[in-house]
Amino acid sequence: MRINLSKRNIKDPFVVKVEELSGQNLLACYQCGKCSAGCPAVSEMDILPNQIIRYAQLGLKNELLQSKSIWICASCFTCNARCPKGINIAEIIEAIRQILLRKREDHVNLNKLSDAEKGDVPPIAIISNLRKFTS
Amino acid sequence: MKISYYPGCTLKNNAKNFEDSTLCSLKKLGIEVEELPRWNCCGTVFSLATDDLIHHVAPIRNLIRTKESNSEKIMTLCAMCFNTLKRANERVKADPESLEKINDFMYLEKINYEGDVKVLHLLEILRDEVKFENIAKKVVKPLKNLKVANYYGCLLVRPKEIGLDDVENPTILENLTTVLGADPADFPFKTECCASYQTVDKPEIVAERAFQILTSAQSQGADVVAVSCPLCAFNLDHRQKETVKKYPEFKNIPILYFSQILAIALSCPEESLRFDLHFVDPKPILKEKGLI
Numbered sequence A: 001m002r003i004n005l006s007k008r009n010i011k012d013p014f015v016v017k018v019e020e021l022s023g024q025n026l027l028a029c030y031q032c033g034k035c036s037a038g039c040p041a042v043s044e045m046d047i048l049p050n051q052i053i054r055y056a057q058l059g060l061k062n063e064l065l066q067s068k069s070i071w072i073c074a075s076c077f078t079c080n081a082r083c084p085k086g087i088n089i090a091e092i093i094e095a096i097r098q099i100l101l102r103k104r105e106d107h108v109n110l111n112k113l114s115d116a117e118k119g120d121v122p123p124i125a126i127i128s129n130l131r132k133f134t135s
Numbered sequence B: 001m002k003i004s005y006y007p008g009c010t011l012k013n014n015a016k017n018f019e020d021s022t023l024c025s026l027k028k029l030g031i032e033v034e035e036l037p038r039w040n041c042c043g044t045v046f047s048l049a050t051d052d053l054i055h056h057v058a059p060i061r062n063l064i065r066t067k068e069s070n071s072e073k074i075m076t077l078c079a080m081c082f083n084t085l086k087r088a089n090e091r092v093k094a095d096p097e098s099l100e101k102i103n104d105f106m107y108l109e110k111i112n113y114e115g116d117v118k119v120l121h122l123l124e125i126l127r128d129e130v131k132f133e134n135i136a137k138k139v140v141k142p143l144k145n146l147k148v149a150n151y152y153g154c155l156l157v158r159p160k161e162i163g164l165d166d167v168e169n170p171t172i173l174e175n176l177t178t179v180l181g182a183d184p185a186d187f188p189f190k191t192e193c194c195a196s197y198q199t200v201d202k203p204e205i206v207a208e209r210a211f212q213i214l215t216s217a218q219s220q221g222a223d224v225v226a227v228s229c230p231l232c233a234f235n236l237d238h239r240q241k242e243t244v245k246k247y248p249e250f251k252n253i254p255i256l257y258f259s260q261i262l263a264i265a266l267s268c269p270e271e272s273l274r275f276d277l278h279f280v281d282p283k284p285i286l287k288e289k290g291l292i
């Protein structure tokens, strides 16, 4: 994959927004990889948690907004608990999801789920899923 | 001792086994439980975005209800409710400006919330108030030979600031099951996420995670897995249907709420265990061990 690095990207309002919504300082991350090492979801992810932070530092907005990983993260907070720099990675991933959801780009459409899919699961699953994946 | 209780939505339907077994156990332990009047859904997940105050209104409103019932603390059962209520509480306590906005938003409420309610999980009440040594004295049916893998999942222990035990190696459930006479099985997946809400639109991920977590418990000789969250319970129990499809050699293992295990030891009637709500029937193994 080719990655274009530019000052313009790094200063993109997207980066500011991610920092604002997550309350995190992206540049605090020194890429040790501990977050990805403990993440139970990495086998399903296209961009690993430490890479998400790196991409965000570099302002690689489109790659992040199109990544599968932001919808795979289950907010289990293992990464947050282990980051030696005290960075809340789950909050950064939430911020990226929020940027899309606030444009009404929902990830889940309840109407498209089959009755079996909806009927089987308890309310706690439906409510949390919709809270995370719809606007 | 009397305690205010916040059930949350799922305890009233899919997780009725969690609620009934808890209420029976607490009665046997001499604790009076009062369900919060007019409680509402907590929203299930704590809102992570810094500017999103509106989603803290639901949990905080329940804390107002707690105050209205003249109580300073509220007991939760569901790990997700516990996490959401406690984090929202800590959030507003640390940020008076947000608290003021949330109070303004709820201007129709008769009282202002001041951050003065304590959110507790049932396990904390059992450990710190009833105390495990007193529970030991009330055990009627020791769970001899029952090997229990205690599964914490995420939200009882993370984030560290609100967790009820060590963030990486919690032992509260092991300590409780030991007091009940059971044999806890240590397994490395006890705080590994079950994939949570992914169960709605990506059930295959959950089925895979259930396979990893449960086979790890089985490799340590577990007869059953104990849980404390209705979403973990659904994912680890009901999703075994999908797990078996993917891994035909997988052998089903029953999932129980820790409160059901407690209720068995305290000799609660079988109606309070509500085994009809389980996918994998726990009765055969419990009968084999002479526990029901």
Ligand code: SF4
Residues within 6 Å of the ligand: A028, A029, A030, A031, A032, A033, A034, A035, A036, A049, A050, A053, A082, A083, A084, A085, A086, A087, A089
């Ligand atoms: S654990 Fe923290 S410092 Fe290390 S790569 Fe992840 S976010 Fe960066």
Ligand code: SF4
Residues within 6 Å of the ligand: A035, A038, A039, A040, A041, A042, A049, A072, A073, A074, A075, A076, A077, A078, A079, A080, A089, A090, A093, B193
């Ligand atoms: S919160 Fe998300 S990124 Fe972090 S460990 Fe859990 S699943 Fe992985």
